[in-house]
Amino acid sequence: MNNDQTPPVSNFIRNIVIRDLETGKHDKIITRFPPEPNGHLHIGHAKSICLNFGIAAEFGGTTNLRFDDTNPLKESEDFAQAIMADVRWLGFEWNELRHASDYFHQLYEYAVYLVKTGKAYVDSQDAESMRSSRGTLTEPGTNSPYRDRSVEENLDLFERMKNGEFADGEHVLRARIDMSSSNMNMRDPAIYRIRKVPHHRTGDEWNIYPMYDWAHGISDAIEGITHSLCTLEFEDHRPLYDWFLENIITDCHPRQIEFARGNLDFTVMSKRKLRELVEEGHVSGWDDPRMPTIAGLRRRGYTARSIRNFWKDAGVAKAESIIPMGVLENAVRSDMNEHAPRVMAVLDPVKVVLTNYPEGESEWLQAPSHPQNPEMGTRSVPLGREIWIERGDFMEDPPRKFFRLRPGGEVRLRNAFIIKCTDVIKDADGNIVEIHCEFDPESRSGLPGAARKVKGTIHWVSVEHALDAEVRLYDRLFNVANPLADKEKDYREFLNPHSLDMVQHAKVEPTVGEGQPGDYYQFERVGYFTIDEDSADSAHPVLNRTVSLRDSWAKLNR
């Protein structure tokens, strides 16, 4: 299957980079991943991370992690720390850690330069006036009455803005470009606003903070970025990005290239909505295993490798797309199939008594940790007279093609021997409480008799030795593919009430007790499960279902 060793996939950005290297425009590629520390990273950010770090690494270049921390109202060091942890967990290491705030002085000096060259002015209209004079999509804007202030006055005002002589909103520094531009971004965009609030890195040093457009391109130039990759909604900002770099003095002019975000169905991806889900308690936190956040996926059991492979498979292009959740699920299945040790666990247990097995005795069998990969070794699996099997693996009156246990029928116990159902014990209400079986000693794994063919093989766990586990069965967070499609209804109305199904007393093999949080297993015939961080007691582990196994039997019965 796909893995990191797989050859790179062609895409238009990679082609541009290759060409720039061939033509000698650049001899080293430098990219950056520029998150705003105002929330947690999600699977969509992972696409950008894989792209930025991946493309630089492929061509021997480097990537900086740069926090776009220009809005102290929304940002915090906690988010920054979480973001760094997520990037590293995904498997990437930045060349340099930078912050837009590292450049606040340079950004300010460049702004002064812009004022001096007559290309920026202090506007003293209030926000409302600015909005109304900006025009509309089809009508040009009108010039601010303050647009033609003298350079001296602008310089004085801007400095006083910096010095904290004015209140928030009193003035704003604007670039003097073109109020009638068909591109709204060019209608004298604000480049500095007054915000008399402390910044998580610069404290109360500044009373003014640069806007994204001003800070971003210049930060790129300062760092010598060669290719500034961003998402499609910034396409309209490119003329501004270029205008700024053309109107200050710099010998570096990175190329901004836009690509489409990666959307997934059955979830929401906007930071605002994810925050709402957390703050309103619809999920347990940013790392709730149902969240599309990196932290959530990690806790769910997704491996970093599977996420990288997912984005590699999805590709990079400019067409907006929505990728089925099944594709992401397939990426973990594929990765875990290769690496997860196999183990047996019964989620919905019913007791089976092997009537011809000696009472009071038990034994330890050796079972392969991974049948297709002997190098993963074996583990010891205990077996006794009483075992748990999956309730669904027995039917009194089964439909056609049911290969599991039935009255009088035979089935193989995985890694053990063949058993035959001889009796079914029920309670007063007719519920099955116990199933009696006889085992065939000749059919033990390893013996010649094991070659005997029976139609089905089921998993089981020794009653005496079973660990009592809490298993959390996760499903999609929403019950519709696109929770935002319905304009009449709020996306929260589509939250899937069954996205978490807690199983309190699942029975698992003893081996699982040796695992640590983050370790994952394949529960044979069931799915892939990861030990949760809530797992404190090795005798009572807590496991999250990352994803189920493919189930063509269930599909057949749909």
Place this chain on the structure above:
RNA sequence: UGGGACGUGGCCAAGUUGGUUAAGGCACGGGGUUUUGAUCCCCGCAUUCGCAGGUUCGAGUCCUGCCGUCCCAGCCA
């Protein structure tokens, strides 16, 4: 109804400066192996590239028109 962008099979997506059989993955269908109805292995799956014209010996690749979808009117990023 201003501007910017996108439209290749169910979902992604590759398609070098037009050259002739339209990659690959996922999904799907069929077959085989199998002590996981998993995995794995075969085979199949767009006479066609949003639509309509045009240029050309030849067009997904060029031109024209049309249709559809997305983004932009924060002192957010």
